[in-house]
Amino acid sequence: MVIHVDKRTSDAAFFDLVARVSGVANIHLAPRIACDWGTWSLVEASRSASAYLLARAPMVRHVQLISGACLPIRPVPELVAYLDxxxxxxxxxxxxxxDVTWTKGGLSEERFTLTFPFAWKRQRRLFDIWVEVQRRxxxxxRAPEGLTPHMGSQWWCLTRETLERILADPNGPSYDRYFSRVWIPDEGYYATLVRRHARKIESRSLTLSKFDFQGKPHLFYDDHLAMLQTAPAFFVRKIWPGSRKLYGAFLGGLPVQQPATPRATDVDRTFDAAITRRTRGRAGLNMTGRxxxxxxxxxxxxxxxxVFHGFDEIYRDFPxxxxxxxxxxxxxHLFAPEGVEFSDVSRDFAGGLTAAPRLRDYNPDAFLANLLRTTTPDYQTFLFAARDQQAITDFLARDAHATIAVISGTWALPLMRTGQPAQVLRRQAARLQQREVRFLELLRERRTRARVQxxxxxxxxETPAAPLRAVLNDHSVPGANALTxxxxxxxxxGLVAFLQDLRNMGMNPHTAGPVFAETRPQVRLSAQERG
Amino acid sequence: MGIFTALKFRIERRKRQIRAIRKRRELTPVANRTAQIGPDAILAFLTIRNEKPRLPYFLDYYRALGVDHFLFVDNGSTDGGAEYLADQPDVSLWHTDAWYRESRFGTDWLNWLKFRYGHGHWTLTLDPDEFLVYPFCDTRPLPALCGWLDQSDIRTFGTLLLDLYPRGPLSAQTYREGDNPFEQAPWFDAANYTITKNHKYGNLWIQGGPRARAYFEDAPHEAPSLNKIPLVKWDRKFTYVSSTHMLLPRGLNRVYDEAGGEKATGCLLHAKFLDTLEDKAAEEVTRRQHFARGREYDAYYRKDAGEDGLGHHIQNASTAGNGLKRLALCQRVIGHERWLCYDGPRRPRPRRRCCTPPCRTGLPGGHSRRQTYQ
Known part of the structure; x- marks a missing residue:
């Protein structure tokens, strides 16, 4: 076993390590090199350490590169048996x-075609400018003769023969010159050279590591213990240094549970879900972080x-x-001016929403989003009318989750039912119709994403059953009762007369359409529709 | 952002810093143990006034979480809290009798202490009734969170101030020193929060919760802000603008994602609604040292005195089973999979939404705003 310690590590820490390992026969300390993240120095360090190891341990057949943040998660005899x-x-x-899908930050092929003299972590601006200049x-x-650039995890396990051939390659100096200027050479150098020297490559790492959406490695903590115990890998990184339970379990000589079946999916599923949540989030959830x-x-x-606009004015007991x-x-009517009419007649509703109209009108979009977020997975419907608060209409029209069914002209019905003369109601009628027209215009815009009828x-x-049929066809919600x-x-x-009165007063109730006859008393369904 | 805007914000930031540095004269050290602060120490900064009963649990909670050192400003306590703090081995204490309001509600004092002691440290700026929780905080202590933030190049961690309250009237239970406050006040509102973006400073302005619902239903814009950024990898150049709601430079306020993703955030569980609040409200109404001259305390005081008092109001909302959830697994509002589960409150059967029949008779009078639409 060879340990390489970064030259930047303090002397105190280094000599402490020396003192601790000096008594152990099979541990050697390799010459120290100052290392920077993502630079050639990392390859130099692992290469010199490998050479050092191969020279001192003739019986070594496989070499596994691990880091200080790695932990073995299977017993060493199991690894030995596997390599045997x-x-x-x-x-x-x-x-x-x-073919690589995991590079982040837009540098995949360019890793090998540009040069990167500036440190990404410390000189970010210069780094970016220099990349841009080279792109322009x-x-x-070009890669040296005989090399096809490959990439992969830098945590490899190579056979002695392959490693020796890589170290002794006659073209070594030209490869070094090339790789010392590519981006993150530790992820490219070995991956490329094994293609030239290896006899049999199994393209996967024995070290389990996971990366977040920015390409930064995920850390493992104590609560990942169960997941790691069944992971199909021999090593894992990175471990948070304070994870006492993990260090205790994997280094403390505790018996490791034999996994019944390797469950790669547990780890993968968890971390993939984390990435999806970070990048796409949960629909309709607005909060501190989204x-x-x-x-x-x-x-x-x-x-x-x-959303049903005007339906309750036509049909009896529509809700x-x-x-x-x-x-x-x-x-x-969730947006009734007097207060919220929740399905439930109690004053408040799920999630601490109240019927207070001012609280709702303070931020109607948030009110509706909260209501839907807190009631999922139940399907919600509500009534709407020209009389209601209209501030929500923009939000409704642009929400892809909304299905909006509108019967236009229904503003006339509640007015008619007041029994007051058209003369008195004229101004109010004009105002309501104006609101309705604005809503309809919004729904007909191109950017509208709601489904609208x-x-x-x-x-x-004329045909009172038509909208109901459409509603049933559109909202075939699972579990809906067969409708009879x-x-x-x-x-x-009196509708025809009322509309005529309004016309006589000089107003055109055009959203109602040409109403000539009063309706039949009962809606009928054909036998087929009754199902 | 134009160069003039940038300059304007720089000047504002400098002004606030100079103000904070000048305010240092108001602070007299009582116990200065800052020499103990190691290079990786996590620090907590607080201003207190007569909050002794809360302190023991507060200190224990944050010690367990991984805070290494506490820096307190005592604004004229008379209940022995200062003496208690001066005896703690990991507390540094300063004393002042200056006006809280003149110090912009303690912000200046704490800005100075952070300027002096916080540079390069992860710092928590808190009130003694705020308890930080974050995803996995039951298995990953604060150093784990800060380490992850460091590795991800994140400098600030956003939270929602989540008001917790008891089910009955506040005075029904007595809070005793050292108690877990959430045993008495385990309820919170799950989904009645509203958010707008503050375009000047770039932070989110969050309102809602029980306070907006119970006290500000007729003036929602006056409801208290619930957005807080208490955890910051402090740099001498930083400054809080107003309490811990926002910072300068403005980039620090971007604790949220605008493209649909979710950034990791936490919650400050707010143990304000205990029986101690009633005395406090009475005092603050006359003292007028809080934000907007204690407008909020006015509301508490007024409401408490009347028939529709805080406890009464919230009690009815809760007993009617309106989906106000106990502190438990609640992903919906704050968006976390897991929560710290305190020893006290037992996790109730998860309730998805209102399912109990409404209790009409239990509603207080004067609320018949329900009219049939037609």
Whole structure:
């Protein structure tokens, strides 16, 4: 065993290590080299340490490179047995630059075609400028004769023969010149040279390591113990230095559990999920660490929901019908000016949302997003009307989770039902219609992402079942009861006269469409539709 | 960002720093043990006034989490809290009788202490009723979190100030020194928070929770800010602008992702709603040393005195089973998989949403704002 200690390590720490290992016969200390992250010095260090080791330990057949942040997670005899079974195999991840998916920061092929004289960690600005200059100039260094650049994890396990051939390659100096100027040579040097010298390559690392979305290695902590005990690898990195339980379990000589079946997926699934969460997040969740800006393309809410505009003015007891038909939680007018009408008549709702209208109107978008986030996975529907607070309409139109069914012109019905003369209601009617027109325009814009269906009052009076059929087809929610009953229609007597009165007053109720006849009293479904 | 904007913010930052440095004269050292601070020490900075009952649990909690040294400013305590702190081996204490308000609610004093002792350290700036939790904090102590932040080149860690409250009236239970406050106050609001971006400083402005719901339902914009950035790898160039809500330079306030992803964040569990609050509110209403002249305390005081007091109000909301969850696994609001589970509160059966029938008769009077729409 050979340990290389960075020359930058303090002398005190180094001599402490010397004192501790000096009594152990098979531990040697290699010549120290000052190392910088991502530079040639790392290759130099591992190369000189390998040469040192091979010279001093003639019976070594495989060499495994590990770091101070690694831990063996399987017993050493198991590793020995495994390597004995594969005497000629080099375990090193080695893939061509075109096939690599894990490079971060846009440098994959350019790692080998540009030069990188500046330290990325300390001289970031110079580094970036120099890369940009070379790109503009179209610089493309060529690999030395006989080499095809490959990349892979720098934590390899090579056979003695391969390692000796790499160290003794007659073209060594020209390779060194080339690799000393590529980006992160420790991930390229061995991966490339084994392609020239190895007899049998198994392109995977025996060291398990995981990287976050920026290419920084994930750390392992005490709570990963169970996961690591069953991981199909012999080493793991990086370990957080304070993980006493991990060090105790893997170095303390505790019996290691034999995994029934290697479960690579446990580790992979966990860390892949972490990356997805960091980069894509959970839909509709706005919080301290996530607040998508206006350019964000994803949904603003957590789950699909439906908005019914004007339906309750046509159909009797519409919310309870939707509750039965769609198996949904059906709210009343969530944005009613007097207060929130939750499905539940209690004052407050899930998550601490209250019916107080000012709290809701303070940030209607957040109100709706909160409601949907806290009620998933139940399907939510609510009623809407021209009379309600309109500040939410922008959000609704742009939310891909919204399904909006609109019956236009329904603003006329509650006005008509007040029984007051058209003269009195005219101004109010004009205002409501204006709001409705604005909403409809919004829904017809190109940037609208909600699913929208629009009928006007005249069409619905003509065929009252049409919107209901569309609703049933659109919202075939699993678990919805087979529907046999259609809701009754509310009384719309006097509608034609009322609209005519409004026209006579000089207002054009155009969103209602041409209403000529009052409706039939009962909606009927064909036998087929009854199912 | 134009060069003038940059300059403007630089001048603002310098002004605040100079102000903090000048305010150092108001501080008299009582016990200065800062020589003990090692190069990797994690430091906590606080201002206190008459908060002795809270201190023992507070210190134990943060010691267990991995804080190495506490730096306190005592603003004229008369309850023996200062003497208690002066005896602690890992506490440095300064005393002042100057006005809290004139020091911008302690920010200047603590900015100075961080300028002097915090450079290069991970620093926590807290109130004695704030308890930091973060993902995996039950298995990964603070040094693990700070190490990860260092490795990821992250300088600040954002949190939500999460108000916890008891189920009944505040005075129903008595908080005794050393108690875990969350045994008495284990409830919180899960999903009624609103966020807007502060374009000047680039931080998120979060409001909501029980305080907005109970005290500010008619003036939501006045509800307290819940966004806090308490954990910072301090540099002499940094300065807090207002409490720990935001910092300069503004880049430090970017603790959130704007492209849809989630950055790792934590929570400051806020143990404000204990029986001790009622005395405090009464005192602060006359003292007027808090933000916006203690507007918030006015609200507590007023509401408490009336029929629809804090305890009453929240009690009804909770007993009606409105999905106000106990401190437990709650991913929905704060977005973490795992939570520190205190010894005290037992985890209740997870409740997805309101399922108990509403208790109409239990509602306080004067709330018949429910009108049928038509």
């Amino acid at each position: 079974a594969h005497p000629d195999t080099d375990f090193i991840e080695s893939v061509t630059t075109k 100039l179209g610089r493309a260094r 607040f998508p800006n206006e350019r964000f393309e994803g949904a603003g809410t957590a789950a699909p929901y439906a 309870s019908w939707t509750a039965k038909a769609l198996g949904a939680t059906t709210h009343g 629009i009928w006007n009052l005249a069409e619905v009076v 009953v259609m809701p009754g229609l509310r009384d719309m007597g």
